[in-house]
Each structure stands twice: as C-alpha cells, then as structure tokens.
Amino acid sequence: MTDPDPESALDARPGLQKRTVYEMGTAPVSAEVGAAVFDVEHVDVRYGGNLAVRDISLRIPKGEITALIGPSGCGKSTLLRCLNRMNDLIDGASVEGSIFYHGENIYAPEVDPAEVRRRIGMVFQKPNPFAISIYDNVAFGPRLHGLKKGLDDRVEKALRQAALWDEVKDKLNDSGLALSGGQQQRLCIARAVALEPDVILMDEPASALDPISTLAIEDLMRQLRGHFSIVIVTHNMQQAARVSDRTAFFTVDMQKGIRVGELVEYDRTETIFTNAGDERTEAYITGRFG
Amino acid sequence: MSLGTEQRPFDPTDLRATGSARWADPLFRTISFAAGISVLLVLGLMIGSTTLDALPVFQYQGLVSFFTTSEWNAGSSRNELTGTYGAFAFIYGTLISSLIAIMIALPLSIAVSLYINRIAPKRFRTTLAYTVELLAAVPSVVYGLWGLLSFTPAVLLPVSRFLSGYLGDVPVIGRIFEGPVPNTNYFIAGNVLAIMILPIITAIAREVMAQTPADQIDAAYGMGATDWEVMRKVILRRSFPGIVGASMLGLGRALGETIAVAMLIGGQQRWGISIFFAGQSMAGHIASTFQDAAPETVNALIAVGVGLFVITVIVNMLARVLVWRIGRVAGDAAL
Numbered sequence: 286m287t288d289p290d291p292e293s294a295l296d297a298r299p300g301l302q303k304r305t306v307y308e309m310g311t312a313p314v315s316a317e318v319g320a321a322v323f324d325v326e327h328v329d330v331r332y333g334g335n336l337a338v339r340d341i342s343l344r345i346p347k348g349e350i351t352a353l354i355g356p357s358g359c360g361k362s363t364l365l366r367c368l369n370r371m372n373d374l375i376d377g378a379s380v381e382g383s384i385f386y387h388g389e390n391i392y393a394p395e396v397d398p399a400e401v402r403r404r405i406g407m408v409f410q411k412p413n414p415f416a417i418s419i420y421d422n423v424a425f426g427p428r429l430h431g432l433k434k435g436l437d438d439r440v441e442k443a444l445r446q447a448a449l450w451d452e453v454k455d456k457l458n459d460s461g462l463a464l465s466g467g468q469q470q471r472l473c474i475a476r477a478v479a480l481e482p483d484v485i486l487m488d489e490p491a492s493a494l495d496p497i498s499t500l501a502i503e504d505l506m507r508q509l510r511g512h513f514s515i516v517i518v519t520h521n522m523q524q525a526a527r528v529s530d531r532t533a534f535f536t537v538d539m540q541k542g543i544r545v546g547e548l549v550e551y552d553r554t555e556t557i558f559t560n561a562g563d564e565r566t567e568a569y570i571t572g573r574f575g
Numbered sequence: 576m577s578l579g580t581e582q583r584p585f586d587p588t589d590l591r592a593t594g595s596a597r598w599a600d601p602l603f604r605t606i607s608f609a610a611g612i613s614v615l616l617v618l619g620l621m622i623g624s625t626t627l628d629a630l631p632v633f634q635y636q637g638l639v640s641f642f643t644t645s646e647w648n649a650g651s652s653r654n655e656l657t658g659t660y661g662a663f664a665f666i667y668g669t670l671i672s673s674l675i676a677i678m679i680a681l682p683l684s685i686a687v688s689l690y691i692n693r694i695a696p697k698r699f700r701t702t703l704a705y706t707v708e709l710l711a712a713v714p715s716v717v718y719g720l721w722g723l724l725s726f727t728p729a730v731l732l733p734v735s736r737f738l739s740g741y742l743g744d745v746p747v748i749g750r751i752f753e754g755p756v757p758n759t760n761y762f763i764a765g766n767v768l769a770i771m772i773l774p775i776i777t778a779i780a781r782e783v784m785a786q787t788p789a790d791q792i793d794a795a796y797g798m799g800a801t802d803w804e805v806m807r808k809v810i811l812r813r814s815f816p817g818i819v820g821a822s823m824l825g826l827g828r829a830l831g832e833t834i835a836v837a838m839l840i841g842g843q844q845r846w847g848i849s850i851f852f853a854g855q856s857m858a859g860h861i862a863s864t865f866q867d868a869a870p871e872t873v874n875a876l877i878a879v880g881v882g883l884f885v886i887t888v889i890v891n892m893l894a895r896v897l898v899w900r901i902g903r904v905a906g907d908a909a910l
Binding site: 369371374376399400401402403404406407409411413414415416417425426429430473476477480 | 697788790791793794795796797798799800801804808809812813
C-alpha cells in the first residue's frame with residue numbers, strides 16, 4: 286500500500302485485472318497525472334438498476350487536491366462515495382468497472398470494504414461529530430482499530446493538523462457538539478486524519494458553513510495538501526478554483542429522458558477555468574447554466 | 576345572481592361568532608377537562624381506599640414485619656385480625672421472577688431490535704417487527720397454559736435440570752441453582768415472563784435505535800468500522816438511555832403480571848434461595864387465594880396489593896432517575 290509507483294506495482298502483481306491505459310490525448314478525459322492515488326476506469330453506478338453515472342474514467346493524482354464539480358444530479362458525490370466504497374451501504378447500489386487504489390482494485394471480491402475505508406478517510410457535507418467528548422471523537426477511529434499506544438499524542442497531532450488544537454486544547458472533555466459548525470467540521474477532519482489515511486474524501490465539506498468557516502476549511506485543505514491526497518466535491522466553483530490543483534467537470538446527460546451523470550472534462554484547474562476544452566464546461570463555469 | 580363582484584357594506588355583527596361556533600369550543604374544553612381530571616380522580620380514590628383497607632393490617636402486623644417476615648397464616652375472622660401476615664415470601668417471588676425475566680428478555684430484545692434495524696432484509700423487517708408486537712396481544716392466561724403444558728416440559732425442565740445438575744454443586748453460586756427441580760418454580764415463571772415482556776422492550780429499543788442519525792452511522796463506517804462495531808459503538812451507545820427506560824417498563828409489567836405467574840411459579844407460601852424453588856409472587860398470591868379468603872385476609876391481600884403498587888412505583892422512579900443520570904453523562908444529544 287506504500288508503493289510510490291503504481292505502474293510498477295501493477296506490473297508486479299500477477300492476476301490483477303487488465304486495465305486499459307489511455308495514451309495521452311486519446312482518452313476521453315485527460316490530465317497529465319504523475320503518481321496516481323486512484324485510477325478510475327469505466328465506472329458505471331446504478332441505483333436499483335437505474336444508471337446514475339456512466340463510464341467515468343480518470344486518474345487522481347497523489348498529494349494534490351482534486352475537485353469534482355458540476356450541477357446537481359451529475360454524479361459527483363456518487364463517484365466520490367465509490368472511492369471508499371461508501372456506496373456499498375446504500376441498498377440497491379451497484380458499481381461496475383474498476384477503481385484502482387495504488388494499483389489495487391478496491392472492487393475486487395477479496396477486498397474488505399472496512400479496510401478500504403480505514404485507509405481512505407471521509408468528511409461529510411454536514412458536520413457529524415459523535416455526541417461524545419472532543420477527545421473521544423478524535424480517538425474513535427484509532428480505538429476502533431486498536432491503536433491505543435500513544436493515543437494522546439495521536440489525538441493532539443490530528444487536532445493540530447486540523448488547525449483546531451489551540452481552540453480546544455483546554456476543553457478536550459467537552460462534548461464535540463458544543464463546538465461551532467466550522468469547528469465541528471474541523472473536528473471531523475481531525476477525526477479522519479487521526480487514522481493517518483493517505484486520502485481524504487470531502488463531500489461538500491463547507492456547504493453547511495458560514496463564509497468565514499468556509500475559508501478556514503479551505504486554508505486547512507491547502508495545509509493538508511501534499512501530506513494527503515484530497516478529493517473534494519463542491520457546488521461552489523470559486524471554491525474549486527481557489528483550492529484545487531485539478532478539476533473534473535461532470536454534467537447531467539438528459540438523453541432519452543433519463544438523467545445520467547457523466548464526466549465532461551478533467552484537467553488542471555487553471556486550464557478548466559481559463560481555457561475549457563468543452564463548451565458545456567465553459568457555460569457552467571461562466572454561470573450560463575447550473 | 577352576482578358572483579361576489581359587488582361588495583356588501585361592512586356590518587360590525589359580521590365579526591361575532593354565530594351558530595355552533597358560540598358553544599362548540601367551550602363545550603369541548605369542558606369535556607376534555609373532565610376526562611383529564613377523571614384519571615387523577617380514579618387513581619386518587621384507588622390509592623385512598625386500598626390504603627385505608629390495608630392500614631389495619633399494617634398496624635396489626637407492623638409495617639417492617641409485614642415486608643420482611645415470611646410467615647403467612649391466613650386468619651378466618653370476620654371482624655378482627657387473628658392471622659400472621661408476613662409477605663416477604665411473595666415479595667421475594669415477585670422480585671426474583673421479574674429479575675430472571677429481565678435478564679433473559681433484555682439481551683434478547685436488544686438482539687432482535689438490532690436484527691430488525693440493521694441486519695434483516697428490508698422486506699422482512701416490517702413483518703418481523705409486527706410479529707414481535709403480536710406477542711403482546713396474546714392473553715396472559717394463554718401464556719400460562721402454553722408454559723405449563725408445552726414450553727415447560729419440552730424446554731424449560733430439561734434446561735433447569737441441566738443447570739441444576741452442572742451448577743448445583745459449585746460452591747457459593749450452587750445455592751442459586753440447587754435442586755430438586757419441581758415442575759413449576761421461579762425460573763419457569765421468569766422464562767415465560769421474559770417472552771411476555773419481550774414485545775414492549777423490543778418495540779421501544781427498536782424505535783430508539785432507529786433514531787440514530789444516519790450521518791453518525793456513516794461517520795463510523797467511513798472510519799472503517801464493521802457492521803458490528805457500528806452497532807456497538809454508535810447505535811447501542813446512543814440508545815443506551817432509551818434501552819434502560821424500555822427495560823424498566825418491561826420490569827414494571829413483569830412485576831404486576833398475575834395469571835401466568837400464578838400458574839407457573841409454584842404456589843408455596845414460602846421462599847427459597849434457589850431459582851428452582853416453587854414459591855409464590857405477590858400478584859399470584861392475591862389471585863389464587865382471594866376467593867376463599869375470610870374478611871380479615873381480604874384486607875391482608877389488599878395490603879399485599881398496596882405493597883406491590885409501592886414496589887412498582889419505586890421501580891418506575893428508579894428508571895426515571897437512571898435514564899436522567901445516564902442521559903446527562905452520555906451528553907444531552909444522546910436523549
């Protein structure tokens with residue numbers, strides 16, 4: 286799981302599912318990605334038999350911030366929840382295609398979804414700390430996985446990484462729910478970080494927060510960048526432009542009266558925002574629809 | 576006919592109530608007030624009259640002696656108290672059979688609730704929940720008969736003999752499992768009681784667990800928790816106060832259950848440490864002796880009834896205090 290080069294890791298594993306590797310420029314979506322943390326290949330997602338997301342392929346780079354943007358119903362959250370198999374928890378959800386995490390297909394039958402989620406942290410739309418103390422919230426994950434040695438240090442480190450330590454160090458035994466909304470969300474980030482994942486998935490992490498708390502979360506994301514690979518779903522295009530290195534633009538395809546999400550374009554954020562290759566991207570970014 | 580295009584000039588009497596609007600609300604208010612008050616009235620009268628009837632017995636026997644001694648010799652006098660009335664054997668029977676019931680029903684209810692909430696296939700959930708609630712609709716005399724004729728010989732007696740055989744000789748705790756094992760005893764009454772209180776505990780536990788916010792469940796899964804860890808560390812932890820409350824309601828029902836217990840608990844007016852002792856409960860004793868009781872003994876039985884009421888009230892109050900204390904410790908949001 287720590288192999289720095291996914292390509293060689295892939296070659297070294299016999300019997301691994303055959304992958305299609307697009308040559309630069311021929312793939313439906315391209316972004317020159319060096320070391321990838323995720324390789325999403327031809328992913329279809331269905332809810333109860335209805336296609337929700339069609340044929341998504343993209344490589345998500347290591348150590349960077351990748352933003353998934355697009356109008357409601359375009360499948361960006363659905364795709365995000367595929368990356369740590371959270372979609373397994375939804376009745377009737379099914380995923381086709383492959384998602385390689387450091388070269389390992391997380392949808393392979395022998396993979397334990399709990400192990401996947403342990404390594405790929407998630408932060409949700411609404412801050413959702415448990416109704417227990419701040420300390421216990423951060424210690425929840427480590428305790429779950431038996432990491433009880435040096436727990437105090439681990440909790441402090443996670444809270445420092447989430448830029449929350451100075452605000453809560455004197456009230457670690459207070460309820461996590463006593464914090465403000467923005468602090469609660471940073472607590473949730475600390476809770477995810479405490480397990481030392483290498484990826485953090487964020488599902489519109491600031492959409493329930495006020496503008497100042499939103500900026501704090503964005504600052505935090507920039508600080509975490511490099512140490513963690515971050516994938517963020519956001520409605521807010523300015524947010525994507527401010528924080529992300531790469532942006533994937535999704536849209537809703539309305540052919541035959543069925544709404545299906547698909548990936549339109551994936552590139553460096555500055556390219557997407559200044560020189561979009563697809564007119565639908567440009568229309569969305571300039572506010573002509575969505 | 577005009578279609579409201581021309582307006583009638585405003586008449587001040589338009590604003591006054593007309594027809595039924597003048598008396599309907601006050602009438603309804605009076606009726607609901609009477610209904611509300613009548614509950615208090617009935618309860619007050621009941622407590623008053625039973626306590627009044629029981630008072631001479633408490634005075635004659637002595638309050639402490641009534642609750643702590645176990646010699647019960649019913650007298651036969653019409654106008655004075657001549658017997659000996661120590662109700663401890665019945666109090667013990669009530670408490671021990673209810674305790675056995677709750678110890679069996681609580682884990683079972685929690686398991687059933689978790690199964691219904693988290694594990695059972697979606698289509699099966701409602702059916703199962705409904706079936707569990709249907710258990711509450713079975714009349715208690717049917718439970719008594721079924722327990723006596725089927726459940727006891729087929730399951731409970733073999734289990735009792737097994738327990739008694741293996742644990743009866745163990746030092747200290749052996750006293751609790753000592754034989755012989757009669758066909759009706761505390762343990763058998765407790766087991767059937769457990770089935771009887773299962774529906775109410777399950778219904779409440781299920782409801783409380785279902786209220787666990789989905790985002791907290793997601794949060795735990797997102798950290799790599801397994802199904803069991805989510806149930807234990809999120810759902811059960813959060814539902815704990817509610818489950819305590821549910822068990823107390825179940826316990827309240829077990830304490831007061833009469834016919835099924837009277838049929839299964841044994842019937843001796845004595846008590847024993849062993850859970851296989853054929854004893855008697857408070858409600859069971861009242862039900863099985865009041866028909867042939869002389870007037871003085873009727874008063875003594877009423878005194879037993881008052882005692883049972885007091886115990887039930889104490890259990891309910893303890894439950895409230897417990898839920899409140901746990902709620903404060905577990906954080907306000909846990910309620």
